[in-house]
Amino acid sequence: MTSGRWLPYGTAQRPQIMAHRGASKAERENTLMAFAVARTMGSHAVELDVRRCGSGELVVHHNPVLDDGSPLTAHSLKDLPSHIPTLDAALDACAGMWVNVEIKNDPSEPDFDASESITRDTIELLRRRGAPDQWLVSSFRRETIDETARLWPELPTAYLVVDVDDPASLAKDLVSSGHQALHPYVKTLTRETVETMHRHGLAVNTWTCDDPARMVELIELEIDGICTNVPDVALKIAAN
Structure with missing residues (x-):
């Protein structure tokens, strides 16, 4: 049963195929080209990672350090490698798709922001750009999505997890906190987790699946979204 679960504005199609950091098998991840290719492939959505650079701007980059090992926060925007886009530029490149904005805010990393600034x-930027149904904000840090839901209740939010020990308790907690989705790791995802989340009205978008056989299994589980480095492959499988 799929009624009542979150879907992006203007669509009723499941599963939604999310290009993980853009079409990252075809192009360098989290770049404007990766996002453009994802759109050309027909992806429904893009997943991207948000951090803050040393001069304060929001930029799209997965790791807290650059390729040379130096912290992202040690570099001003003008000194960053040219392939690293601002969040604004990335969202421009994702026009025509909805965007899963993952806020990177890990206490173990050098750019951790306990204040949630x-x-x-990020919420201020998204508000400026348009309606909340264009975006889904996700994070591994529960406080980050809780703050998002508090600041903009209409903005969909999702909790990223590696393991789910007690699906029923987690589902009740997420619903009571105003969240719309769970994003579990594909290698630990179980039927019980999917069915439990669905019973509570939560969407389940899994990461990161590049295996066609597993994609078929996920579709049979009535997964709501598949985050993948090969959206072209996932789209073909979903179409069949």
Whole structure:
């Protein structure tokens, strides 16, 4: 049963195929070209990672450090490698798709922001750009999505997890906190987790699946979204 679960504005199609950091098998991840190719392939959505650079701007980059090992926060925007886009530029490149904005805010990393100012600034930017149904904000840090839901209740939010020990308790907690989706790791995802989340009205979007056989299994589980490095492959499988 699929009624009542979150879907992006203007669509009723499941599963939604999310290009993980763009079409990252075809192009360098989290780049404007990766996002453009994802759109050309027909992806429904893009997943991208948000951090703050040393001069304060929101940029799209997965790791807290650059390729040379230096912290992202040690570099101003003008000194960053040219392939790293601002969040604004990335969202421009994703026009025509909805965007899963993952806020990177890990206490173990050098750019950790306990004050959640990165969350507030991300929400302010998204508000400026349009309706909340264009976006889904996700994070591994529960406080980050809780703050997002508090600041903009209409903005869909999702909790990223590696393991789910007690699906029923987690589902009740997420619903009571105003969240719309769970994003579990594909290698630990179980039928019980999917069915439990669905019973509570939560969408389940899994990451990161590049295996065609597993994609078929996920579709049979009535998964809501598949985050993948090969959206072209996933789209073909979903169409069949």
